[in-house]
Amino acid sequence: MYKPSLAVIYLGDQSGLPQASLDFRTNGRYRNICPFAEIVSTPKFRFKLECGIHEVKPLACRISPLGRFKNLKSGENFYFIHKPAEDCCCINSNKRIRILDYIRDNALGEYFENRDKASELYPLLFNTPSEFKYIAGFMMFNFDVMYLSQRLNPNLARPKSFDILVREIRKLILEYKQFYLRTNGKIE
Numbered sequence: 001m002y003k004p005s006l007a008v009i010y011l012g013d014q015s016g017l018p019q020a021s022l023d024f025r026t027n028g029r030y031r032n033i034c035p036f037a038e039i040v041s042t043p044k045f046r047f048k049l050e051c052g053i054h055e056v057k058p059l060a061c062r063i064s065p066l067g068r069f070k071n072l073k074s075g076e077n078f079y080f081i082h083k084p085a086e087d088c089c090c091i092n093s094n095k096r097i098r099i100l101d102y103i104r105d106n107a108l109g110e111y112f113e114n115r116d117k118a119s120e121l122y123p124l125l126f127n128t129p130s131e132f133k134y135i136a137g138f139m140m141f142n143f144d145v146m147y148l149s150q151r152l153n154p155n156l157a158r159p160k161s162f163d164i165l166v167r168e169i170r171k172l173i174l175e176y177k178q179f180y181l182r183t184n185g186k187i188e
């Protein structure tokens with residue numbers, strides 16, 4: 001799906017590496033809600049928020065309330081729990097579930113694999129200035145600009161294979177790194 005300006009891209013406080021977050025905004029009676037949230041009316045609730053992209057929602061939403069942190073150097077995974085929102089229907093649940101079962105039942109394996117492939121782009125940014133990292137972040141998270149700059153429709157031009165997409169972004173970052181080196185001298 002291509003929709004401009006639905007994410008904010010920034011450098012993480014601790015990692016200094018590019019991150020992207022959904023750009024929460026005001027929508028009617030709601031403040032700070034996801035741009036993909038849809039306001040619906042049900043027999044039980046006059047107004048209720050639902051995810052408008054449930055089938056393709058981002059990994060962070062898909063695994064909630066679980067969170068995952070991966071150590072890029074050791075490859076180790078660490079899991080943690082986000083505090084559920086006050087109105088979360090699971091907040092009073094006493095159900096216990098093993099993390100491995102949660103990952104299997106929610107078919108998260110492929111999403112983790114793709115996230116890890118995208119994380120392999122990060123070493124390209126190690127020991128580079130913040131300015132370079134920030135622009136590379138746009139290449140990583142706002143990659144449709146690659147197609148728009150060639151006057152292509154991103155929905156048609158974007159590869160269906162995630163592997164190929166990551167390869168295209170890698171190539172673009174490397175080309176930009178060469179350009180940056182030529183115009184700014186040494187990068188490290």
Ligand code: SF4
Nearest residue numbers: 034036037051057061
């Ligand atoms: S679950 Fe859907 S509506 Fe909620 S934050 Fe994620 S993308 Fe947005």
